[in-house]
């Protein structure tokens with residue numbers, strides 16, 4: 001057991017595990033959940049006694065605020081199993097801090113470190129059989145919080161439910177990803193909630209993404225809402241551009257989510273002598289670089305896929321294809337990050353935490 005696991009949790013176990021009925025080789029991302037879940041409610045100004053219990057549906061009042069005002073936040077992280085059957089988390093403190101920043105922005109109570117970390121550790125400890133060995137096998141972890149208080153008055157709830165659910169996953173392969181650069185729609189705006197993992201940010205992307213899908217593109221590269229000239233994120237991932245041998249990614253801001261993968265890749269790249277520039281790349285620079293051949297790579301970065309190489313982009317109805325290159329920075333960085341996560345390489349950064 002790792003740090004901060006002191007919180008007393010009531011544990012009710014399933015009578016029999018469903019693990020033997022799961023085809024771990026053919027699992028589609030985010031559709032299968034483990035036997036148990038973690039639940040802790042907030043009422044009358046206090047966090048109640050946390051519970052681990054069988055994964056199951058629960059009842060809410062139809063007027064619960066989450067249904068009407070989308071007062072809901074989440075996190076996404078993973079557990080990995082090494083060669084010795086030990087289970088590891090990757091920078092869980094970062095996810096907890098970000099969760100509580102999201103909570104604050106959405107006028108929700110912060111989850112105490114003790115509850116977040118002991119819930120995480122004890123739930124994963126109970127489900128360690130669900131974390132499979134081998135590169136690419138992970139247990140995707142979804143902490144989330146919803147407003148469960150009833151009443152359709154547009155004001156923050158006084159009752160919340162914090163939960164953690166777990167989903168076994170294979171390495172995520174999305175096929176070839178072509179993107180459209182946003183000229184009209186925006187993911188986030190200054191003063192808005194783009195820096196929070198708030199549920200509404202994602203539903204707001206579904207429609208523009210659907211329009212992109214209908215044109216044969218898988219994702220959108222979001223631009224700044226005011227001028228649509230700066231490249232900001234790719235779908236639900238941070239985005240990196242390699243022009244010649246320099247890696248560019250935008251600084252985090254009110255509009256750009258502070259991704260754990262993004263900052264970890266920056267650290268690894270800098271350690272390994274790749275020149276990284278944290279600054280906004282303009283759409284015009286990208287188009288120029290694509291035209292003169294200096295644009296080598298574009299990739300998304302996030303927990304689910306680690307890196308997601310982009311094969312081409314469309315801007316103002318012109319399609320620019322990226323070159324197929326050897327020694328891709330995206331794949332090198334992905335390998336190096338995975339090696340740390342699966343304990344195949346020394347964790348010189350001190351990022352991994354044993355469960």
Ligand SMILES: *Cc1c(COP(=O)(O)O)cnc(C)c1O
Nearest residue numbers: 236237238257259260261302303
């Ligand atoms: C979660 C998320 C990311 C990636 O964050 P990670 O911590 O690397 O998983 C990037 N952009 C958005 C909009 C996100 O929601």
